[in-house]
Amino acid sequence: MRLIPVAYLSSYLLSLLGNSIAGVAFPLIVLQITGSALGAGTVAAATAVPAVLAGLVMGVVIDRINRRTSSVVTDLVSAVSVAALPVVDMVSGLSLGWFILFGIIGSLGDVPGMTARDALLPAIVRHGGISSERLVGIREGLGAVALLLGPAVAGTLMVLFDGSTVLWITAATSLLAALLTLLIPHRVGEVVVERDLVPPGSGWAQLRDGWQVLLRSPFLIATTALTVVSVLVLASLQGLVLPVWFTQIDQPGMLGFVLTALAAGMLVGAGVYAGAGARGARRTWFLTGLVGTTVGFGVVATLSSVWVVLAGAFVVGLSSGLFGSLMGVLMIERIPERMRGRIMGTQNAVMTAAPPVGLLAAAxxxxxxxxxxxxxxxxxxxxxxxxxxxxxxxxxxxxxxPAATTDDAKVGAARA
Structure with a gap:
């Protein structure tokens, strides 16, 4: 495999691993320092809204500047926001306000960073000598690895080191992700569009144009809706329903094994798609992923026994690995290049906002x-x-x- 896809995938893994570690360690550190469970919840709530808003509006910026640069900058924002906390702790001590402030700053890099990496995918395929099926399949598999390793690494670090040291390590993962992205040549991240296709007007006008393409495309609406509902259901089961159920049956320790089964399934599914996704009809992969996810969710929803729930979680992960990889390939092909940041930024923002809605309804x-x-x-x-x-x-x-080779053709495909 060439340097470009290796650098991209390595950076993706480190960034996602850092977020996974922070997702577990950060609330524990807030709880240790403030002694307030309400404080940990306040930090999470305070950072959610800015993350969604940043995802919505920063797509315009990603469509205007080099996408490699966007990815590097967002990782650096995440690294600095986390590293600032132990510095403040050494100077004056941490309080809830500092966690909220730097949590908000860090959230401004989370969804835009995800969008920048997503927007960079087609260029990695073009310059990296790798098929979109293989690239997206490997990426989804690495996501499963980060999901699997993140909580374990976070728990180990919290046992071995104090909170400040853990924060330094978490910041280092984002910094390393930015440095690895710099190995990708600058030209790969350039936004290449026809001169007469560069959208005129203000940033708000360009943002509106992106939303119009998204909302007027039955294909993009359908795929976005399926992905958002999948995230909502999975987050609600994992974040509320299963913890309550395992507590009721006096086996709370088994909850971690559900996450393991889910991640293992995703790893297998993504690996299968990376190896065989280019063969066979895409409609077949689509139906397999949808039907398998439905079966998995149905099995988990029975709550009949621990082993049944674990089996259902594995099936959900396996099918999600297939379905998510296919969706990634379709997004590469069907989203217009000049609007990729705006459309994918909106999609990622909605996916970020969906889990709290599902958790509230389930609660x-x-x-x-x-x-x-x-x-x-x-x-x-x-x-x-x-x-x-x-x-x-x-x-x-x-x-x-085959005919969708120009930007206008891609807009037409998106509206199909």
Missing amino acids: VLTEYISVEVAAIALAGVWLIAVAVGLFARSLRHLEPE
């Missing part, structure tokens, strides 16, 4: 009815999304469009 059902009803309701939501996806006309033809 209400669990509190006032039962955890079993909450699980069934979440599976029902996914079943509705699958029905829409199966019958959507825009998702019937998923093969590459």
Whole structure:
């Protein structure tokens, strides 16, 4: 494999691993220093809104500047925001306000960083001598590795070191991700569009144009909806329903094994797609991923036994690895190059906002009815999304469009 895809994938893994470690360690450090569970929740809530807003508006910037540069800058923002905390701790001591301030600053790099890397994918395919199926499949597999290793690494670091040291290590992962991205030649990240296709007007006008393309495209609406609902259901099951259920049956320690089964399934599914995704009809891969995810969610929602739930989680992960990889390839092909930052920024922002909505709904059902009803309701939501996806006309033809070589052709494909 050439240097360009290796540098990209290594940077992606380190960035995602750093976020995974921070997601576990950061609330624990806040709790250790402030002694307040409400404080940890306040930091999470305070950083959620800026992250969503940044994802919505920063797409314009990503469409205007070199995308390698965007990726490097967002990783540096994440690194500096985390590294600033131990510095403040040494100078004056940390308080809840400092966590909120630097949490907000760091959140401004999270979704835009994700978008910058997503927007860079087509260029990595063009310059890296690698197929989109293989690249996206490997990327999804590395995401599963980060999901699997992150909590374990975070827990180990919290045992071996104090909070400040853990924060330095977390910041270092983002810094290394930025340095690895610099190994990608600057020309790879250039936004190449026809001169007469460069959108005129203000940043807000360009942002509106991107939203219009997204909202007027049945294909993009359908694929975005399926991805968002999948994230909502999975986050709600993993973040609320399963913790409550395992607590009720006096086996809270088994929750970690669900995450392991899910990540293992994703790793297998992504590996299969990386190796065989270029062969066979894409509609077949699409149906396999959708049906498999539906079966997995249905099995988990039964809450019949620990081993059944673990098996369901593995099936969900396996099918998500296939489905997510295919969606990544389709996004490379169907989103117009000149609007990639704006459209993918909006998609990532919505996916960031979806889990809290699902968690709140699941919490209400669990509190006032039962955890079993909450699980069934979440599976029902996914079943509705699958029905829409199966019958959507825009998702019937998923093969590459040979004629879609210009930017205007890509806009037409997106609107199909």
